[in-house]
């Protein structure tokens with residue numbers, strides 16, 4: 122998805138045009154993030170706050186930290202979310218160190234595919250470190266499907282760097298999380314990954 126469409130006034134319509142399953146994907150993320158009960162949530166690549174809004178609805182007592190490289194997208198997110206539910210809004214890249222944990226939940230929709238493979242691996246390690254034991258990471262993103270004919274989401278080589286699902290599952294496991302695939306549709310997938318309560322000895 123082209124970077125110049127990350128403008129809050131056109132984004133909601135644009136994303137639904139290019140990703141017809143957008144609302145189903147967002148609902149799948151929110152449902153997957155409905156447990157564990159959360160007090161503190163991190164949304165990576167939060168955009169206009171669509172994921173945050175749906176996830177916060179399921180955690181009435183929680184507050185959220187929003188991260189995105191676009192100040193304009195985050196300003197729009199702030200407008201749609203109740204002030205007392207937003208702990209902080211950070212204009213920074215997903216390649217940068219994450220805000221300090223612990224978080225009960227980390228969510229990210231349609232953003233991690235902008236990173237190079239090596240940066241995705243580093244990000245997954247950082248997410249594992251900021252998650253509480255028993256916490257959950259929910260990732261929804263564009264992937265490279267096994268059958269490349271199933272790829273229908275427009276990707277631009279200079280901004281979009283989707284990877285295969287099996288590679289990402291391996292990187293998430295290597296980071297110390299336990300991933301499972303909850304939903305796929307062509308070149309879209311939703312993964313939930315838990316940080317074990319007890320770390321392996």
Ligand SMILES: C[S@@+](CC[C@H](N)C(=O)[O-])C[C@H]1O[C@@H](n2cnc3c(N)ncnc32)[C@H](O)[C@@H]1O
Nearest residue numbers: 166167168189190191194214215230231232235
């Ligand atoms: C397709 S939008 C997804 C927004 C939101 N998560 C949603 O589901 O509607 C991708 C978002 O990722 C942000 N983004 C792209 N590359 C990024 C990077 N390297 N670091 C941080 N944010 C990035 C963009 O600014 C944009 O808001």
